[in-house]
Amino acid sequence: MSSNHTLPPSAVDPQVAEREERRWTPARIIIWAAIALLGGVAWAILAFSRGETINAIWFVFAAVCTYLVAYRFYSKFIERKVAKPDDTRATPGESINNGRDFVPTDRRVLFGHHFAAIAGAGPLVGPVLAAQMGYLPGTIWIIVGVVLAGAVQDYLVLFFSMRRGGRSLGQMAREELGLIGGTAALLATLAIMIIIVAILALVVVNALGESAWGVYSVALTIPIALFMGVYLRFIRPGKVLEVSVIGFALLMFAIISGRWIAESAWGAEFFHLERTTIAWAIIIYGFIAAVLPVWLLLAPRDYLSTFMKIGVIALLAVAIIVVRPEIDVPAVSEFASRADGPVVSGSLFPFLFVTIACGALSGFHALISSGTTPKLVQKERQTRFIGYGGMLMESFVAIMALVAAISIDRGIYFAMNASAAATGGTVETAVQFVNSLGLAGVHLEPHMLTELAANVGEESVVSRTGGAPTLAVGIATIMHQWFGGAAMMGFWYHFAIMFEALFILTAVDAGTRVARFMLQDTIGNVIPKFKDTSWRPGAWVCTAIMVAGWGYILILGVTDPLGGINTFFPLFGISNQLLAAIALAIVMTIMAKRGNFKYLWVVILPLAFAVVVTFVASWQKIFSADTKVGYFANHNAYREALANGETSLGSTEGVEAMEAVVRNTGVQGWLSVIFLLLAIIVVTAAVVATIRARISGSDESTEDPYVASKIYAPQGIISTPAEKELEAQWDAYYAATGTSRESAGH
């Protein structure tokens, strides 16, 4: 390297940047006024239209305009007052740069990478279930929640983890909260991962149960992934995009040929599986996938899933804008204020906020925002774009899922999403049940259900709970209007099922592996041999424990006489939000130790909300006397009935089923108790640490020491004049010295 060229500055002069941001040219004022106006109009239409249909495009406008304003103003405010990034400081990616996990990565690529890691089936399922309360509560929570809570959490966890060499949430908890708080956070994370994998697997089982087409095409993804793995390992190493395109083509073939299978007599019989059988298959698959070499199944499946994720979400956005479906679901439905909704029970507060977890506020993201992504960040200022911006994108996915769910007939929606215990499982009884709900404007006819089932290539659409089938019907309803007509509905339906199953199965094997490593690390504190993750017996034992954990809950969910997903889903939401509370509590502690009390409210606001919502929800689930809501209330009611020698209660027939309810509600209740206790410990530890910092004025910092940065890159998508000028200086420097940003090493 030539030494007579001096390195250009590694950051735009803060004063210049400040001046650029604060300069309001007429063009800028007009653009932002237009965005604000359009957003305002869209919100007004969503909020005040009653009794008529409403076009789905207004959801898109309300969401996108709000995101733009929030990103430009609120996230900038957080950057300035809370994060305070310093681009002259090298990120761990730059300073450690090992060519493996610590690699400074182009911000646009990292945005896609981070988004692919955080987005999955969660934001697709929650909004579908919450649609029973009408479209408005869900829309407000998804959009306002992400702006004030979800994106704030993702951004700040990413930023603070980046300042700490990309340390994981668990490690940060241990450092900031001490031994007790840290251990509780670790245990809570483990328990929550088990629950989340179990409920996601339950969603897949419900989507594939008694569906020959679905079972066949999803099962085919396993040989496709194995083929891709072998191809990448032995035939053409490193040709990832190529093999993903081949895999995608095979996937399309799997979906198309599924119709032939489902329509043939032998195929319909061979692939028609009971839900318990599918559950066992997923449990066995989960174990095998987690112990097989990563290159064989996990990595290729992940490529396929990422490829589909980016493609399908872009496709869906375009389709909604092109088709612009008319929505006739009421803004706020009858079930918003009642506790007896057939899809999810409990009233709007707090259950809306736990039903829609991902998409508005997802604690699970804190596990990605710490650990994986921070090691790849190139420049500190880019964390706003990646962390805050990435979460806004996920929120948009949730809005699209909501739009898809409410674009189908409401009668069909309730027939699909009420448990079989309520609908009776047949077309006739389902029609009777839905019409007896007495919902305004809802009149279901048997032919509506049979026609839909025939169109999407399923035997029946009654009580296909879990959200995924409803979303698939919604996507098929939108997509077939744009492309292919009614003949293509079956394809689109199974396309949607396939991509949800793909996300979920990826999350199942990745989740099992991550949980296994966490467990090995924990057990390793007692039996040191377990710390060695390449020790096969240890790996097998810990994988088996984790799979047994989520597999047990999965089987309970599948065989639950009360409908499984309807009773288990709140646990998913509550645990995810409790993890968010834990993550935010850690962020609060870090801010307090930095001495930033003036703007602590930025974190206290979402933290307090998450704590109130999850504590009230847990409280009701544990202590409510209403059997529709309280796990123990139901538990005791069934127990009493059994003790009195009764053989049926409500819609539950037979002693065996009643015993199952007693057992399941017991498990659900105690899980709620455990989550709640762990979260109380963590939040209390954080509050104590915060108050202590306030009193003693602690300036202890767990940040890594300052290392000067020797690279530069702009902070977002659109570069400012000063950023462009500095980039040009760097380009000239690299040209003159014959080097590149990629080759800058330490």
Add this chain to the structure above:
Amino acid sequence: MGIAQRLRQVKKFMDGVLGADKYDRYLAHHRANHPGTAPMNEREFWKDYSAWQESNPQGRCC
């Protein structure tokens, strides 16, 4: 911008998101940090990378 150039950009982006450009980046990293030593070839690199992945699982979200 021409269509071909846009397509190249999309490919570059997808390569980055999927992690397909890892080997190229490793080569750049190797040249800068270990000059004079031979880098791994593509096959060896990916073998080495999966061995590393084996002990460093990456989470996937819900």
